[in-house]
Amino acid sequence: MHRIVIVGGGAGGLELATRLGNTLGRTGVARITLVDSNLTHVWKPLLHEVAAGSLDAATDELSYVAQAKWNHFDFIYGRMTGLDRRAGIIKLAGWKGTYAPDEVPSTDVAYDTLVMAVGSVCNDFGTPGVRDYCIFLDSRQDAERLRQEMLERRLAAMAKGGSHTLRVAVIGGGATGVELSAELQDTHHKLAHYRDPKRSSQDLDITLVEAGPRLLPALPESIGRSVEKELRNKLGIRVLTGTAVKRAEADGFFDAQGNKIEADMMVWAAGIRAPAFLHELDGLESSHIDQLVVRSTLQTTRDNNIFAFGDCAACPLGDAPGNVPPRAQAAHQQAEWLTRNLRLRLEGKALPDFHYHDHGSLVSLASYNTFGNLLGNRMVEGGLAHFFYASLYRMHQAVLYGRWRTFRLMVGSFIARNTRPLLKLH
Numbered sequence: 001m002h003r004i005v006i007v008g009g010g011a012g013g014l015e016l017a018t019r020l021g022n023t024l025g026r027t028g029v030a031r032i033t034l035v036d037s038n039l040t041h042v043w044k045p046l047l048h049e050v051a052a053g054s055l056d057a058a059t060d061e062l063s064y065v066a067q068a069k070w071n072h073f074d075f076i077y078g079r080m081t082g083l084d085r086r087a088g089i090i091k092l093a094g095w096k097g098t099y100a101p102d103e104v105p106s107t108d109v110a111y112d113t114l115v116m117a118v119g120s121v122c123n124d125f126g127t128p129g130v131r132d133y134c135i136f137l138d139s140r141q142d143a144e145r146l147r148q149e150m151l152e153r154r155l156a157a158m159a160k161g162g163s164h165t166l167r168v169a170v171i172g173g174g175a176t177g178v179e180l181s182a183e184l185q186d187t188h189h190k191l192a193h194y195r196d197p198k199r200s201s202q203d204l205d206i207t208l209v210e211a212g213p214r215l216l217p218a219l220p221e222s223i224g225r226s227v228e229k230e231l232r233n234k235l236g237i238r239v240l241t242g243t244a245v246k247r248a249e250a251d252g253f254f255d256a257q258g259n260k261i262e263a264d265m266m267v268w269a270a271g272i273r274a275p276a277f278l279h280e281l282d283g284l285e286s287s288h289i290d291q292l293v294v295r296s297t298l299q300t301t302r303d304n305n306i307f308a309f310g311d312c313a314a315c316p317l318g319d320a321p322g323n324v325p326p327r328a329q330a331a332h333q334q335a336e337w338l339t340r341n342l343r344l345r346l347e348g349k350a351l352p353d354f355h356y357h358d359h360g361s362l363v364s365l366a367s368y369n370t371f372g373n374l375l376g377n378r379m380v381e382g383g384l385a386h387f388f389y390a391s392l393y394r395m396h397q398a399v400l401y402g403r404w405r406t407f408r409l410m411v412g413s414f415i416a417r418n419t420r421p422l423l424k425l426h
Contacts, residue, residue, distance in 0.1 A: 002346055004031040005090065005111035007080050009036035009064055011043060012310040012331030013117030015399045019339040021073035030346060032073035035092070035109065039064060039077060042140045044119070044394055045328055048176060050143035051267075052183035053151070053424040054190075054366070057140050059416075061402060080118070083282040085303055090114065113305055113342065116292055117335075118278070120311035123271035123289065129248035134268040137176060147424065150184075151267065154191070165203040169253065169263035171245055172270030173210025174218065175363050176225060180269060181208045185235045186366035190422045206237045207261060211244040211270065218325065219361050222379060223371050230369055245270075267351055272326055273311040287314040296353035297341075298334060309334035317356060324356045328392070332399075333357065334368060341365040 004024070006017050017034040021145060040061040042050065049055035068075035078092035089108040096103040110175040112240045121138045124130040124326045135146050150166070158163040170177045188204040208215075208231065215231075216224040230235040240261070252262040273289035280286055285293040287303045292308040293301050294315050300306045309315065310331035315324040337354050344351055362372030362385060370385035380388070397406040 004030050004111060004114045005033045005109055006115045006117055007035045008117035008119055009034055009041050010119040011328050011396060012335045014041050016335040016338055017073050018071045018400055021071040025072035033076060034073055035076045035078055036064060037079035043393060047137050047143040048180040048183050051146040052187040053147050054183060054187055056424045061396055079311050085282050116308040116312055117310050118275050118312045120272040120274055122268055123273040124268060127245055130268055133248045134266045134416060136268055165205050167263045169203045169207045169261060169266045171209045171268050173208060173215040177269040177366055178215060181237050182235060182365035185237060187423055208237055208239050209243050211242045213242055220373055220377060223373060227363060227371055230365055234368060278312060297351040298354055329359055331354055364389050
C-alpha cells in the first residue's frame with residue numbers, strides 16, 4: 001500500500017490528512033500518516049485570542065488521536081529532526097515525558113510520498129536580545145505563556161494595591177501584531193468587570209511598532225490607514241511606524257536612532273521564516289528564510305516524491321512575480337489541491353499546476369471593528385466584515401468535523417456564553 005506521510009498538523013496539514021483519510025485512506029488506496037510534535041491542534045489565526053484570554057484553547061483544541069480515528073488516518077507523536085531521501089524515511093527525535101519511566105527512542109518513519117506542512121515561526125532577523133527578552137506567538141504554548149504572564153502581573157498589582165501601569169510593546173504591524181494589540185486592549189477593558197476598583201487598578205499601555213511606513217503592508221493602503229486611525233483614536237494604542245528595532249533589553253528596546261522605548265513585556269510579531277531544520281534538508285533546495293522551494297506542482301525542486309505547502313514552502317505564483325503569500329487561505333487551497341491531485345500521482349498521471357486565488361484579507365480589531373478587502377479589493381468593515389472573518393474559522397472546522405458537527409459546535413458555543421466568564425481568568 002502506498003504510504004503518504006504528512007509532517008505538520010497545522011491548518012493545512014490537518015486538513016490534508018483529514019481529506020486524504022476520508023478518500024484514499026478509507027478506500028485502502030493509500031495509508032495516510034500525520035506526524036506532529038503536539039497532541040492537539042488550535043487554529044493558528046486564533047492564537048492572539050488565546051494570548052489575550054478571550055478564547056480558552058482547551059475548549060477549541062482538537063485531538064489528533066481522535067481526529068485520526070474518526071477520519072481513517074494514523075497519527076504519530078514526534079518531532080522531525082532529519083530526512084534520508086535515498087532510504088525514503090524521516091527521522092523523529094526521541095523523547096521522555098514527565099511521568100513515563102522510560103525514554104522513547106528516536107525512530108524512523110518510512111514514506112513513498114512525503115508532504116511537508118510544518119508552517120512558519122517568527123523571524124527575529126538576528127536582532128540582539130530578541131530571543132532573550134521577547135515573547136513569540138508561534139504556538140499555543142507561546143500564547144498561553146503570554147496570557148499567564150499578564151494574568152500574574154495583574155494579580156500582583158491587586159496584591160500590592162494602588163495604581164499600576166503595565167507597558168506592553170508589540171513589534172510588528174502586520175495582521176498578527178495589529179490583532180493582538182486590539183485583543184489585549186479589549187481584554188483589559190473587559191477585565192474591569194471582574195476587578196474591584198477599591199483594591200487596585202492596573203492601566204495598560206500598549207505600543208505597536210512597525211518598521212515600515214504604515215501598518216498592514218500586505219493589504220491596500222486605505223485599510224492600513226483606517227486601522228491605524230482606529231487603533232490610535234478609539235483604542236488608545238500608541239502606534240509607531242518607520243521604527244526599526246535594533247536591540248532588545250529586559251526593560252525595553254532601542255530603535256535605529258538609539259531611542260529607547262520602555263516596556264515591561266515585549267511581543268515579537270515581525271516577519272516569518274520556516275523552521276530552521278528545513279535549511280538544505282538532505283540536499284533539498286531552500287530559500288533565504290528556509291522555506292522549501294517547490295515547483296508549481298508543489299513538488300520540491302530536487303525530489304518529486306516530496307511535496308511542501310503552506311508557510312514552509314516557497315511556491316511560485318505562476319504568471320505573476322513572487323511566491324504564494326503565507327496566508328491561511330493559501331494553505332487551505334493547497335491542501336484542497338493536493339487532495340484532488342495526489343490520486344493522479346498514484347495513478348502515474350501528470351500533475352497540473354497549482355494556481356493561487358486571492359480572495360482578500362480580513363483583520364479583526366477584537367469587538368471594536370473589522371476591516372478587510374473582498375471581491376476584487378472592495379473594502380468592507382463593520383458587521384459584514386466581522387461576519388466574513390468569523391466564517392473563516394467555521395470553514396476550517398467544516399473541513400475537519402463536517403458541516404453538521406460544526407453547526408452543533410456553533411450552537412454549543414452560543415449556549416456556553418452564558419455559563420462562562422468573558423475571559424479565561426485562571
